[in-house]
Amino acid sequence: MSTCHRIDDLRDYAFDELAAESRDSLEQHLAGCPDCTAELDRLRMTTAALRMLTDREIPQRIAFVSDKIFEPSPVRRWMEGFWNSGARLGFASACVLAAAIVVSAYHRPAVNSVAPASVQTAMAAPDLSRQIDAAVAKAAAQIRDQVHDEDARILKAALEDSERKHDQERRALMVAVGENLDFMQKRLNTITVLASNDVGVRP
Amino acid sequence: MIFRAVEDTDLISRVRRGDIEAFNLLVSRWEKRVFNYLLRLTGSPDDALDLSQDSFLKAYQSIRKLDDPARFGPWLYRIAHNEAYSHFRKRRPETAAEGVDVAEREAAPGFPMDLSLAVTAALDRLNPDQREAVVLKVYEGFKFDEMAEVLGCPVSTIKSRLYTALDLLKTELAPINTRGTR
Numbered sequence: 449m450s451t452c453h454r455i456d457d458l459r460d461y462a463f464d465e466l467a468a469e470s471r472d473s474l475e476q477h478l479a480g481c482p483d484c485t486a487e488l489d490r491l492r493m494t495t496a497a498l499r500m501l502t503d504r505e506i507p508q509r510i511a512f513v514s515d516k517i518f519e520p521s522p523v524r525r526w527m528e529g530f531w532n533s534g535a536r537l538g539f540a541s542a543c544v545l546a547a548a549i550v551v552s553a554y555h556r557p558a559v560n561s562v563a564p565a566s567v568q569t570a571m572a573a574p575d576l577s578r579q580i581d582a583a584v585a586k587a588a589a590q591i592r593d594q595v596h597d598e599d600a601r602i603l604k605a606a607l608e609d610s611e612r613k614h615d616q617e618r619r620a621l622m623v624a625v626g627e628n629l630d631f632m633q634k635r636l637n638t639i640t641v642l643a644s645n646d647v648g649v650r651p
Numbered sequence: 652m653i654f655r656a657v658e659d660t661d662l663i664s665r666v667r668r669g670d671i672e673a674f675n676l677l678v679s680r681w682e683k684r685v686f687n688y689l690l691r692l693t694g695s696p697d698d699a700l701d702l703s704q705d706s707f708l709k710a711y712q713s714i715r716k717l718d719d720p721a722r723f724g725p726w727l728y729r730i731a732h733n734e735a736y737s738h739f740r741k742r743r744p745e746t747a748a749e750g751v752d753v754a755e756r757e758a759a760p761g762f763p764m765d766l767s768l769a770v771t772a773a774l775d776r777l778n779p780d781q782r783e784a785v786v787l788k789v790y791e792g793f794k795f796d797e798m799a800e801v802l803g804c805p806v807s808t809i810k811s812r813l814y815t816a817l818d819l820l821k822t823e824l825a826p827i828n829t830r831g832t833r
Binding site for chain 1: 678679682683684686687690691696700703704707766767770771774785788789790794795810814817820821824
């Protein structure tokens, strides 16, 4: 192996991986360095020997989505073709709808009465009306009771409030009367004292 | 190579839009290379075929995760590399990626048996990392940055493995080289 300081460049050069700016200088170096030239020859001969082992043909194709084993079965392909056709899809939808109607009719419960359903409905109408009236009357009574209770509650509250106010006013009036009486009493006392003084001063 | 990359990129775009046939074209384009890469790693045509199948299946399943469609090759080889090493670990955990004996390998068709076996034997004497570096560079023609992508290690490590391997191979294959030059 060459001990030249450019051995790494030489190897990169052999594999065509040396940067373009270094290629010219290496080629000039090779012209004057027998060690590197011999090393380059050895590298090329070694890789040539390695390439004697050529690629083999693959024994069988890689099985993938396009291969036969992955292809849909004839039934599935027919089904895909069928569902992809608009006319067939419409026809199939109509068939399904018809089948649904037949099945529905077949499983419908039998009618016990001989009278047609419209007659039964007509006969049942007064009962239904009465039931509705009763329900409405009951609901109205409930609402009336609720309104009455509410009125009574409001009236009671108003009376209590009025009595409380009246009591407060009466108390305030009594206090005022008491104060006036006190004032009158004081005035009377003052007049009495003044009158007694006048009597005492006179000869 | 540029046209090839553009075509692969176009096929990948079509696959991502749900065109299965585009992926089949990619398979036909790459299957021989991937098979031979795995054959050189495992030494067994059956294993290589199974692993190729698994690799392409995984590639199809995860093709939307491929960031740069222009790097499809290294990305596909990365998947194949992982499949091979996973296979080695399952088969013989204590000697993962050791490959098979030379005696088990078959000579390459079209070449003298002794030369073919000598090259195969020389490759088998390399450690798995060195052998894979040689395979990716010499046989698959990847650039160093692409090899780093496949193997998941720095370019400096790749170069170290490759050049060490080539120094060993030079010695091993010296008689062939001499014979070839006569």
